[in-house]
Amino acid sequence: MIKVVIIGSGNVAQHLIKAFIKSNKIDVIQAYARKRESLKHLIDVERITDNTYKLLEADLYIIAISDQAIEQFATQIPFQNKLIVHTSGSMPIGVLDNKNRKGVFYPLQTFSKNKEVDFSIIPICLEAQNTDDYQLLEEVAQSVTTKVYPIDSQQRKAIHVTAVFVNNFVNHLYQIGVDICEENKVPFEILHPLIAETADKIMTLLPDEAQTGPAKRGDTQIINEHLHFLSKDNQKEIYKILTKSIIDHGKKL
Amino acid sequence: MIKVVIIGSGNVAQHLIKAFIKSNKIDVIQAYARKRESLKHLIDVERITDNTYKLLEADLYIIAISDQAIEQFATQIPFQNKLIVHTSGSMPIGVLDNKNRKGVFYPLQTFSKNKEVDFSIIPICLEAQNTDDYQLLEEVAQSVTTKVYPIDSQQRKAIHVTAVFVNNFVNHLYQIGVDICEENKVPFEILHPLIAETADKIMTLLPDEAQTGPAKRGDTQIINEHLHFLSKDNQKEIYKILTKSIIDHGKKL
Numbered sequence: 001m002i003k004v005v006i007i008g009s010g011n012v013a014q015h016l017i018k019a020f021i022k023s024n025k026i027d028v029i030q031a032y033a034r035k036r037e038s039l040k041h042l043i044d045v046e047r048i049t050d051n052t053y054k055l056l057e058a059d060l061y062i063i064a065i066s067d068q069a070i071e072q073f074a075t076q077i078p079f080q081n082k083l084i085v086h087t088s089g090s091m092p093i094g095v096l097d098n099k100n101r102k103g104v105f106y107p108l109q110t111f112s113k114n115k116e117v118d119f120s121i122i123p124i125c126l127e128a129q130n131t132d133d134y135q136l137l138e139e140v141a142q143s144v145t146t147k148v149y150p151i152d153s154q155q156r157k158a159i160h161v162t163a164v165f166v167n168n169f170v171n172h173l174y175q176i177g178v179d180i181c182e183e184n185k186v187p188f189e190i191l192h193p194l195i196a197e198t199a200d201k202i203m204t205l206l207p208d209e210a211q212t213g214p215a216k217r218g219d220t221q222i223i224n225e226h227l228h229f230l231s232k233d234n235q236k237e238i239y240k241i242l243t244k245s246i247i248d249h250g251k252k253l
Numbered sequence: 254m255i256k257v258v259i260i261g262s263g264n265v266a267q268h269l270i271k272a273f274i275k276s277n278k279i280d281v282i283q284a285y286a287r288k289r290e291s292l293k294h295l296i297d298v299e300r301i302t303d304n305t306y307k308l309l310e311a312d313l314y315i316i317a318i319s320d321q322a323i324e325q326f327a328t329q330i331p332f333q334n335k336l337i338v339h340t341s342g343s344m345p346i347g348v349l350d351n352k353n354r355k356g357v358f359y360p361l362q363t364f365s366k367n368k369e370v371d372f373s374i375i376p377i378c379l380e381a382q383n384t385d386d387y388q389l390l391e392e393v394a395q396s397v398t399t400k401v402y403p404i405d406s407q408q409r410k411a412i413h414v415t416a417v418f419v420n421n422f423v424n425h426l427y428q429i430g431v432d433i434c435e436e437n438k439v440p441f442e443i444l445h446p447l448i449a450e451t452a453d454k455i456m457t458l459l460p461d462e463a464q465t466g467p468a469k470r471g472d473t474q475i476i477n478e479h480l481h482f483l484s485k486d487n488q489k490e491i492y493k494i495l496t497k498s499i500i501d502h503g504k505k506l
Contacts, residue, residue: 067472090467090475090478108443108444109446109447109450110447110454110463110465115454115457115458117450121446122446123443123446125443147443147446149443151439151443154437155437155438155439157437157478157482158436158437158439158482159434159439159443159444160479161479161482161483162429162430162434162439162441162444163444163466164466164467164468164479164492165426165429165430165433165491165492166426166427166430166444166447167447167448167450167451168465168466168499169426169491169495169499170423170426170448170451170452171451171454171455171460171463171464171465172460172464172468172495172498172499172502173418173422173423173426174418174455174460174463175460175502176415176498177418178460180411180414180415180418181411181412181415184407184410184411186404186408186411186412186415187402188415190376190378190400190402190404190412191361191412191415191419192455192456193362193374193375193376193400194361194362194363194416194419195419195420195452195456196453196456197362197363197420198363198419198420198423198424198452199423199449199451199452199453200449200452201363201368201424202424202427202445202448203448203449204368205368206431207425207427207428208428210363210424210427211421211424211428212363212421212424213416213417213420213421214343214421215417215425216421219320221321222320222343225343225410226413226414226417229410229411234494234497234498237498238422238494238495238498239417239422241491242422242491244487245425245429245491246421246422246425248487249425249428
């Protein structure tokens with residue numbers, strides 16, 4: 001079994017621990033959490049430490065803590081020449097300390113405490129500094145998912161920015177939809193099938209092929225009616241700018 | 254059987270004809286298309302007309318043509334006191350001609366020629382001017398879907414505007430994602446599970462609960478890095494305005 005230590009107790013750390021425990025290739029020999037109670041529902045409390053000096057020797061250390069804390073934590077690992085990876089979409093591999101071998105193990109998904117995810121369909125983006133380390137990371141990743149990609153730090157940054165558009169910003173557009181519906185006494189659930197279909201379409205069609213609506217048609221009458229209908233300035237502004245971007249994109253085709 | 258005439262040959266008309274033909278309560282006695290060939294793969298060519306004077310007497314006429322053409326077409330129906338409805342999300346009931354009874358039969362979905370949809374989960378929003386007409390529309394709608402809602406013209410406008418945000422604009426954010434990935438040689442399919450999960454979350458969580466990312470965390474360092482990373486002005490502008498809107502929305506909670 002590959003011996004792994006998980007650093008962190010947040011959503012990513014918890015989902016990783018759960019996924020590795022189900023795998024028969026990975027032994028999570030230890031987890032580090034500043035508050036040991038935060039992980040005891042997942043792993044034997046004897047295996048949880050809050051002290052970096054008590055970290056055990058392992059084949060792989062996965063640092064799944066907030067971006068800002070990674071650099072500092074990496075210097076506190078009391079070993080040399082071990083394989084240490086972080087799980088951040090936005091940090092380069094170089095943020096890790098030079099005394100150890102470096103890598104990135106970035107599961108591309110949005111993790112919420114209140115919602116289970118199927119880890120087996122989550123893409124994991126890997127980066128390492130040599131072939132042996134990459135192969136170890138690949139083996140660990142393949143123990144929990146079928147989708148493993150070699151991704152360098154520049155590509156990972158592109159993925160992270162893209163994720164902001166297709167996840168964070170998309171969710172905010174849902175938020176605006178909820179706000180408009182509440183204001184007009186419409187149950188938002190009416191929009192659920194449209195939301196599902198919009199996401200489903202993009203799995204098989206190019207966004208160009210899937211694009212519909214007044215901006216795509218250049219229907220300025222409807223666009224003006226919608227702008228008049230919207231009551232909030234931020235809604236109007238977002239409507240204008242996305243409409244313009246759709247129109248301009250259409251011109252480039 | 255309820256006798257229905259479908260006016261139009263576009264995506265909505267075609268999907269309605271297909272759904273009604275499967276139902277055992279609805280008889281599509283006739284379809285009107287300017288080009289009769291456009292419907293002959295769906296319905297017996299004898300039942301297709303391109304001449305408004307040849308329209309047959311029916312219980313219900315469903316006008317599924319472009320918004321701008323509805324008003325003009327309604328005046329050409331050679332009957333009085335018949336129930337005539339349109340299928341538009343953006344037109345009020347009053348756009349229909351006074352000589353007939355008016356209604357709206359608005360299926361809320363994005364229809365593409367190249368993708369089948371499961372009509373049975375599509376919400377249909379109904380409006381009529383009296384109870385009898387509403388009940389007839391309800392019977393017709395229930396013959397193809399389980400999701401039928403009474404929605405007045407003001408609510409329908411809210412739904413249509415919301416649909417622009419959660420469908421058209423969301424799809425454009427996918428477009429931007431594809432553009433960023435292409436530019437950085439990343440296969441966009443890596444983002445597919447994230448897109449699916451983002452849409453799936455909103456079925457059970459409020460958008461506030463589902464919101465994650467640098468804007469939600471107020472992480473100005475990452476926000477600035479992303480703005481620096483983006484190469485296109487429209488991408489930067491959309492990033493800025495949606496980030497600001499997420500931050501401002503968070504302050505209101």
